[in-house]
Amino acid sequence: MTWWMRPLVRLVAAVLLPLVVPAIITGALWALPGDPANIICPPETCDGTAALAARWNLDQGPLHFYLDWMSKAVTLDMGRSWTLMAGSPVYDEMVRSVPNTALLVLWATIPLFLGTLDAALGLLPRRVDLLWQAIGLLPAVILALLVAAYVEITFGAFGGDEALRWKLLLGGLVLGLADGALAGAVTGTRTTFEEEVKQRYVQIAMLRGESVFANAMPNVLPALIGQMRGRLLHVLSGAVVVEVVVGIPGLGELLWAGTLKQDFGVVLAATFAFSAFSGALMLFQGLSEIAVAWYVHRSPAGVVEAR
Amino acid sequence: MSPRRGLRGFALAAAAVLFFVLLCMGQAAPEYVSSPNLDNVGRGMLEHPPFGTDERGIPIHEYALQGAGIVGIPALVAALITMAFATLAGIVRCADAPWLDTALQAAGELVGALPRMVVILVVALMLPYDWRVLLPVAVCWALLAAPAAMDEAASSAGRLGGARFVEALRAHGFTATRIYAYHILWNNLRPVIVRQGAEVGMQVVFLEIALSYLALASREPSFTHPESSYSWATLLYQGYTWILGQDLFHSMVLGLGLVALTAGCAQLFRLAASAR
Numbered sequence: 001m002t003w004w005m006r007p008l009v010r011l012v013a014a015v016l017l018p019l020v021v022p023a024i025i026t027g028a029l030w031a032l033p034g035d036p037a038n039i040i041c042p043p044e045t046c047d048g049t050a051a052l053a054a055r056w057n058l059d060q061g062p063l064h065f066y067l068d069w070m071s072k073a074v075t076l077d078m079g080r081s082w083t084l085m086a087g088s089p090v091y092d093e094m095v096r097s098v099p100n101t102a103l104l105v106l107w108a109t110i111p112l113f114l115g116t117l118d119a120a121l122g123l124l125p126r127r128v129d130l131l132w133q134a135i136g137l138l139p140a141v142i143l144a145l146l147v148a149a150y151v152e153i154t155f156g157a158f159g160g161d162e163a164l165r166w167k168l169l170l171g172g173l174v175l176g177l178a179d180g181a182l183a184g185a186v187t188g189t190r191t192t193f194e195e196e197v198k199q200r201y202v203q204i205a206m207l208r209g210e211s212v213f214a215n216a217m218p219n220v221l222p223a224l225i226g227q228m229r230g231r232l233l234h235v236l237s238g239a240v241v242v243e244v245v246v247g248i249p250g251l252g253e254l255l256w257a258g259t260l261k262q263d264f265g266v267v268l269a270a271t272f273a274f275s276a277f278s279g280a281l282m283l284f285q286g287l288s289e290i291a292v293a294w295y296v297h298r299s300p301a302g303v304v305e306a307r
Numbered sequence: 308m309s310p311r312r313g314l315r316g317f318a319l320a321a322a323a324v325l326f327f328v329l330l331c332m333g334q335a336a337p338e339y340v341s342s343p344n345l346d347n348v349g350r351g352m353l354e355h356p357p358f359g360t361d362e363r364g365i366p367i368h369e370y371a372l373q374g375a376g377i378v379g380i381p382a383l384v385a386a387l388i389t390m391a392f393a394t395l396a397g398i399v400r401c402a403d404a405p406w407l408d409t410a411l412q413a414a415g416e417l418v419g420a421l422p423r424m425v426v427i428l429v430v431a432l433m434l435p436y437d438w439r440v441l442l443p444v445a446v447c448w449a450l451l452a453a454p455a456a457m458d459e460a461a462s463s464a465g466r467l468g469g470a471r472f473v474e475a476l477r478a479h480g481f482t483a484t485r486i487y488a489y490h491i492l493w494n495n496l497r498p499v500i501v502r503q504g505a506e507v508g509m510q511v512v513f514l515e516i517a518l519s520y521l522a523l524a525s526r527e528p529s530f531t532h533p534e535s536s537y538s539w540a541t542l543l544y545q546g547y548t549w550i551l552g553q554d555l556f557h558s559m560v561l562g563l564g565l566v567a568l569t570a571g572c573a574q575l576f577r578l579a580a581s582a583r
Contacts, residue, residue, distance in 0.1 A: 005409060006412070006416075009412075009413045009416055010416060013416060013417050013420055017420055017421070021421070024429075025429060028429075028433045031433075032433065032435075033435070137570045137574070138566075139513035139516065139517065139566065140517070141513065141516055141517040141520050141540075141543070142543070142563070142566060145520075145543060145546075145547050145550075146550070148547070149547060149550035149551060152551060153550075153551065179510075179513075230419070230455070233419075233420075233421070233422050233423075234422075234423075236422040236424075236425070237422035237423045237424035237425065238424070239422075240422075240424040240425070240428065240521075241424065241517045241521065244521045244524060244525070245520065245521065245524060252424070255425065255428055256428065256521060256525070257525070259428045259429075259431060259432045260522070260525055260527045262432065264432075267428075267429065267432060270425075271425055271429060274421065274422055274425045275421060275425075278420050278421050278422065279420075282416075282420055
């Protein structure tokens with residue numbers, strides 16, 4: 001496979017992802033039995049379904065609905081909630097929830113980043129791996145449950161901003177440790193470096209007294225960025241569980257509530273946000289791979305100055 | 308027999324026993340749990356064997372049995388699907404079919420591009436009410452987990468030498484069936500395939516617990532089982548109330564015990580299939 005194939009696939013997928021995901025949900029909405037307007041206004045409990053369908057843009061088929069929704073979404077108009085907060089703009093709710101999810105993911109990234117860095121530099125002894133692996137066996141829901149109990153005992157059932165800060169901090173820690181996140185970061189990075197160090201050019205660099213890290217890094221960087229993207233997606237996936245169990249008003253909690261109430265307005269907006277973030281991660285990975293390839297092409301000798 | 312081989316044999320036997328116990332628990336599950344009995348409220352393990360009762364006087368082992376019935380078969384199916392995809396990717400890498408290999412990698416990139424839980428929730432949203440069982444969710448999870456398993460299996464096959472490895476063995480006179488089934492799959496890809504399958508099986512159990520717990524916390528019916536049955540999440544939910552002061556420590560112990568049993572089973576399968 002030529003070197004540019006993977007970055008190209010990533011760049012194309014990154015652009016298409018936020019467009020395709022709402023399209024799939026819209027298609028599925030029309031594929032469900034019955035009229036989509038019946039979800040907002042079941043005929044057995046309310047009349048005026050036709051008028052509501054026209055008001056919610058559901059009366060001219062899935063393509064019209066999708067194009068209209070997407071054209072508004074690019075201007076940050078995410079539509080209105082159907083059932084969860086019927087009639088309220090979803091954007092307002094997202095403005096409240098996205099910063100919390102971003103903070104949660106940020107806190108989760110810290111142990112992952114430190115684990116990756118320490119493993120890359122060889123600072124973490126191998127015998128400690130068992131500890132990460134043992135912690136990683138715990139599912140996020142169990143650790144989140146303990147965090148929820150701690151916060152409720154400490155701050156009461158309706159704790160204020162201080163409670164939210166602790167929820168975000170501890171929730172982030174849960175995401176960084178549970179489900180093998182940290183263990184994967186440490187062992188994944190170490191294995192990648194160990195495999196690279198076996199390569200002949202690194203062995204020669206070692207004989208020449210050059211830095212192993214600096215020599216191997218450009219070549220393992222695409223793999224490490226790919227692993228980090230996978231971990232961030234894993235963290236985002238777990239964020240749904242942690243936010244609901246711990247009680248953090250974030251994007252995951254919004255998606256969960258929308259799913260429970262069959263609120264397609266909320267689900268469309270939340271999945272669009274998740275797919276846009278996933279697309280951005282993929283775009284970053286694709287561009288990084290191109291940048292690394294460009295850098296390696298500029299330094300064909302593949303070695304760096306001696307320390 | 309070498310100690311390492313003995314350890315693998317022991318791990319395989321222990322994993323098989325644990326998994327058999329899980330399946331038997333599911334088969335022994337009552338269709339409905341006992342009616343509430345206010346005379347038996349909050350009894351401990353010794354007062355009401357084997358595991359005590361909950362705050363409604365219902366024996367909590369019935370929740371454990373029903374929970375095993377919910378997760379057993381879907382976890383097995385998800386594991387088998389993942390293993391099948393990993394096997395396919397490993398074989399394709401060795402089969403000198405670069406375009407198929409590239410297509411599989413591209414498909415894997417696209418499938419694995421979104422957070423899995425987001426996809427699962429969208430799938431759950433689309434499920435008709437009658438389909439609210441774990442199996443479709445588990446199959447979806449297995450398909451989402453497959454790219455990672457395929458990537459690892461393909462990398463292992465690549466490290467082996469890929470098509471050159473097959474060519475070399477052919478030159479030694481081995482048949483294609485023996486090369487692929489024995490030399491590639493059994494001797495080389497087995498640890499990766501079994502580990503990925505075991506991990507996905509375990510993840511499906513944890514996913515069920517998470518989804519049911521979230522539904523319980525939101526006081527809504529779960530996507531993964533009918534309202535008449537109870538998941539292991541019920542035990543953890545009761546255990547949570549123990550942390551907050553209710554007398555349901557035994558629910559927490561049983562809930563965590565079942566989580567440990569699942570994780571232990573997956574780890575033992577992984578150990579049993581580890582490389583020589």
